[in-house]
Amino acid sequence: MSTIEVSPVASRTGGQSYRVINDWSIQVATVNGSGSQTANNILMRSIFQMGIPVSGKNLFPSNIAGLPTWFTIRANKHGWIGRKKEIDFLVAMNPETAREDVLKLEPGAAVVYDAPLKLNELRTDLHFYPVPFDKLVVPVCPEVRLRKLVRNMIYDGVVGHLLGLDFEEMKKALYKQFGARKAKAADLNWNAIQAGKQFAEESLPKMDSLWAERMDKTAGKIIIDGNSAAALGCVFAGVTVVTWYPITPSSSLVESMIGYLKRLRIDKETGKATYAVLQAEDELAAVGMVIGASWAGARAMTSTSGPGVSLMAEFVGLGYYAEVPAVIFDVQRVGPSTGLPTRTMQGDLLSNALLSHGDTHHPILFPSDPAECFSMAGEAFDIAEHFQTPVFVNTDLDLGMNNWMADPFEYPTKPIHRGKVLTAEDLDRVGEFARYRDVDGDGVPYRTLPGTKHPKAAYFTRGSGHNDRAGYTEREDDYVNNVDRLSRKFETMKKWIPAPEMQRSEKASIGLVYCGTTRWAVEESRDQIAREYGVETSFLRLKGYPFTQELEDFIHAHERVYVVEQNRDAQLLALMKLDLPVPLLSKLRSIRYYGGMPLDARTVTTKFVEQEGL
Amino acid sequence: MSAAAAPPPKKVNRIGLDVLPYKGGKTTLCAGCGHNSISERIIEVLFELGIEPHSVAKMSGIGCSSKTPAYFLSQSHGFNSVHGRAPAVSTGALMANRDLRGIVVTGDGDTASIGIGQFIHMLRRNVPLVYIIENNGVYGLTKGQFSATADRGSKQKSGVINDMTPIDCCLMGIELGATFVARSFSGDKKQLTNILKACVSHRGLSLVDVISPCVTFNDHEGSTKSYSYVKEHEMALHDVSYVPYYEEIQVDIEEGEVRDVTMHDGSHLRLKKLGRDYDPTNKRQAVDAITDAEKSGEILTGILYMEQGRDTLHDMLGMVDEPLATLPQSRVRPGPEALARMMEELR
Numbered sequence A: 001m002s003t004i005e006v007s008p009v010a011s012r013t014g015g016q017s018y019r020v021i022n023d024w025s026i027q028v029a030t031v032n033g034s035g036s037q038t039a040n041n042i043l044m045r046s047i048f049q050m051g052i053p054v055s056g057k058n059l060f061p062s063n064i065a066g067l068p069t070w071f072t073i074r075a076n077k078h079g080w081i082g083r084k085k086e087i088d089f090l091v092a093m094n095p096e097t098a099r100e101d102v103l104k105l106e107p108g109a110a111v112v113y114d115a116p117l118k119l120n121e122l123r124t125d126l127h128f129y130p131v132p133f134d135k136l137v138v139p140v141c142p143e144v145r146l147r148k149l150v151r152n153m154i155y156d157g158v159v160g161h162l163l164g165l166d167f168e169e170m171k172k173a174l175y176k177q178f179g180a181r182k183a184k185a186a187d188l189n190w191n192a193i194q195a196g197k198q199f200a201e202e203s204l205p206k207m208d209s210l211w212a213e214r215m216d217k218t219a220g221k222i223i224i225d226g227n228s229a230a231a232l233g234c235v236f237a238g239v240t241v242v243t244w245y246p247i248t249p250s251s252s253l254v255e256s257m258i259g260y261l262k263r264l265r266i267d268k269e270t271g272k273a274t275y276a277v278l279q280a281e282d283e284l285a286a287v288g289m290v291i292g293a294s295w296a297g298a299r300a301m302t303s304t305s306g307p308g309v310s311l312m313a314e315f316v317g318l319g320y321y322a323e324v325p326a327v328i329f330d331v332q333r334v335g336p337s338t339g340l341p342t343r344t345m346q347g348d349l350l351s352n353a354l355l356s357h358g359d360t361h362h363p364i365l366f367p368s369d370p371a372e373c374f375s376m377a378g379e380a381f382d383i384a385e386h387f388q389t390p391v392f393v394n395t396d397l398d399l400g401m402n403n404w405m406a407d408p409f410e411y412p413t414k415p416i417h418r419g420k421v422l423t424a425e426d427l428d429r430v431g432e433f434a435r436y437r438d439v440d441g442d443g444v445p446y447r448t449l450p451g452t453k454h455p456k457a458a459y460f461t462r463g464s465g466h467n468d469r470a471g472y473t474e475r476e477d478d479y480v481n482n483v484d485r486l487s488r489k490f491e492t493m494k495k496w497i498p499a500p501e502m503q504r505s506e507k508a509s510i511g512l513v514y515c516g517t518t519r520w521a522v523e524e525s526r527d528q529i530a531r532e533y534g535v536e537t538s539f540l541r542l543k544g545y546p547f548t549q550e551l552e553d554f555i556h557a558h559e560r561v562y563v564v565e566q567n568r569d570a571q572l573l574a575l576m577k578l579d580l581p582v583p584l585l586s587k588l589r590s591i592r593y594y595g596g597m598p599l600d601a602r603t604v605t606t607k608f609v610e611q612e613g614l
Numbered sequence B: 001m002s003a004a005a006a007p008p009p010k011k012v013n014r015i016g017l018d019v020l021p022y023k024g025g026k027t028t029l030c031a032g033c034g035h036n037s038i039s040e041r042i043i044e045v046l047f048e049l050g051i052e053p054h055s056v057a058k059m060s061g062i063g064c065s066s067k068t069p070a071y072f073l074s075q076s077h078g079f080n081s082v083h084g085r086a087p088a089v090s091t092g093a094l095m096a097n098r099d100l101r102g103i104v105v106t107g108d109g110d111t112a113s114i115g116i117g118q119f120i121h122m123l124r125r126n127v128p129l130v131y132i133i134e135n136n137g138v139y140g141l142t143k144g145q146f147s148a149t150a151d152r153g154s155k156q157k158s159g160v161i162n163d164m165t166p167i168d169c170c171l172m173g174i175e176l177g178a179t180f181v182a183r184s185f186s187g188d189k190k191q192l193t194n195i196l197k198a199c200v201s202h203r204g205l206s207l208v209d210v211i212s213p214c215v216t217f218n219d220h221e222g223s224t225k226s227y228s229y230v231k232e233h234e235m236a237l238h239d240v241s242y243v244p245y246y247e248e249i250q251v252d253i254e255e256g257e258v259r260d261v262t263m264h265d266g267s268h269l270r271l272k273k274l275g276r277d278y279d280p281t282n283k284r285q286a287v288d289a290i291t292d293a294e295k296s297g298e299i300l301t302g303i304l305y306m307e308q309g310r311d312t313l314h315d316m317l318g319m320v321d322e323p324l325a326t327l328p329q330s331r332v333r334p335g336p337e338a339l340a341r342m343m344e345e346l347r
């Protein structure tokens, strides 16, 4: 909306020269631990239920209570659900940040604020709506203890009225959030919303031009965070052993999975679990358990973030070399070291791909939205078990912890794939078993599971040198043969890695390559570049590593290819430089952002335009 | 030398197997290494008890000791993992397949240093497995540096004296939740065999710290883990014998002389008094006895502590009775209606 002139005197009853409909962002500034999350979710849901594409992003501190947090809701009629930097509507509830929050706004923005903060004295080019929250909360919430929480609901009522949200939808959203069991709490909060609405009706004439209008662009969609989506994906992929060690932003993946498992995976007859979840003593143990469990035949996974991945290095190398499946979700946060634990980054691409000493290579999947978190969970297990190797699913804080409007998940059509496992009957049939022999010429050997009752089933798993019968060896030829086979196996894997999503425009000489959540900024940026600069671009969104032929072909077909990613060191580009034919490399350019916020389209556009000299 | 000190070739056990499947590859450890004797005891015990080789998972970390699973039970799956991390790998394997019998062999470097965190957490989870520490007071495989179990005042081959307090894994085991804790000596065939048999019968985690001299780096004068030192200072708490559930008890118990413990599988553990009366179910007494022995420079061996009936990891996890690893798709993938229900809730 920064490109539109705002009339400062527009009012509800008349004089509105224009309206900005379904294209704005709201930012709610609060203190963490004040329970504003519920109010924010209800606001977001109300917009969603009105059929308007919406996204919500929580910017929170690494702290339990008392520090500033900001929640941004973006409504966009075109369906752009990436982050937008400019704030059109501020709800200033946090005295500590209010001043700075207000000073940062573009002229013409609207501000709902706690009346005693007197923010209206700061600027004259904004639309100010003072609300006496403390006064309004008293009659609706006699219990003093609850006022801090209920107070937040009042801004839902105020904002809802000012934007013209449908209060029936808001009521639905509220009661859905609280559920039947907390009906009393829901009533209390509904009263607070109505108090806000009533106050706004009586005392706050509309001055800004932001409006919500019903659309039909969210029909059939769901709202979910990526971690929950991945968790559900694992549950439907038939996960049996789950281990973890808490770390932001990945904890909620296993925590929500525990909830789903309890609902969906308890044996009806016996009341017992068809899974095991264990909180380990550290990530090293967590991944060690996964390796042990997968070796014994379970579908096992763990979930972590950068610091945990660093601890897992030795075991992941063992998994690679001894050929043991493992599924590792890496919900990336800003590093190095502890870094910014509550900010997002695509910072572990190289460490995922090459983790551990010696020559190692690991497959990675790159989900970009909740639906892919769900489906790729299943693919990750199939790849891990077929190729008997650790697989990373590389998501990030933005995808994992924020609520996303998403397509509903499709029930898996393919049966669970357990890979080349020989049973006792198979062993009778084939006569001979050599654990690391390349029987099929694809680099992928056969394995047996412990407990298989057959004199030929056993083999000895080790991370030290081994020949094709799993016997100890230090011979040069045995070593080389084995690691060359591992390379062949990695090559075969390309057939199993999901194909990239791409669009090659005939007119475009420039391509954009990216993965994961970078998608949302790039899709919108391509639209900006086309509209504002008349430049058409093609795109290729990687869904996994190792890279497949499509990537090479795509680079061939363009004059220049920008690799867009969220880290300082151009890690995706570096990986491409390692793997792609040298003649292609001179075509590659880099666009990077690494400030820890979800990437936004304008940043991509600006950096693109700069490099292209447009 | 081969790790198997052979029972006569044709002899078969109660499940009709001769000893061959219980043996493993030829050992590559030094001749006379205590670890070899322990491998022999494992072979003997599992053969005599008629344990099905395919039901065993042999697990280890890294070290001379951790190599030994290659030298016994050739028809069992084995996993020589990474240094100190056998507890995690074993815990995972047993979560995946609760029917497996986990036999874990580690070194004192594995257990008391790099992997001590995992060791402790495995204890508190009462993971149902047999955990053997082949304790030589040094890092054998990296050529003789002190381990954390080296006694204060013990001398390294180079002459360096250890000044630091040793870690007593048995004491730690008792404090932290192990439900069967024993100490033995690789040179004490009879005691070690009977203790290992009791471990096989125990439901829960059994921990055996076996003093196992390193002939190459820690068998000299001044070492407290040498054969001669251990022989001189070993003090057995009791005479341990074991009667498996499938055999009749032959001798009557002499009142007051023998403590008879019925184990989970119906086998009998018989502890014959040697000198003082010792009740291995008394935690405080166990801790006192170990601490006293340490003060007087004695190496206390025997069954130090046992507790029957505590929930194992499997009980705590509430898993189905069958191995999770091989549950069919119909039991691990909820139906389409379940997904439809979840989607509806999120609309």
Ligand SMILES: Cc1ncc(C[n+]2csc(CCOP(=O)(O)OP(=O)(O)O)c2C)c(N)n1
Pocket (backbone or CB within 6 Å): B062, B063, B064, B065, B066, B083, B106, B107, B108, B109, B110, B111, B134, B136, B138, B139, B140, B141, B142, B147
């Ligand atoms: C991460 C790591 N650090 C160091 C080593 C080197 N290393 C191999 S075995 C060993 C110690 C072995 O001592 P112990 O566990 O007591 O076994 P022993 O050889 O005495 O039987 C060490 C330090 C290693 N393999 N891995």
Ligand code: SF4
Pocket (backbone or CB within 6 Å): B028, B029, B030, B032, B033, B034, B035, B064, B065, B136, B140, B141, B213, B214, B215, B216, B217
């Ligand atoms: S170095 Fe010591 S521990 Fe290792 S095999 Fe030789 S005697 Fe045994």
Ligand SMILES: [Mg+2]
Pocket (backbone or CB within 6 Å): B063, B107, B108, B109, B134, B135, B136, B137, B138, B139, B140, B147
């Ligand atoms: Mg040692």
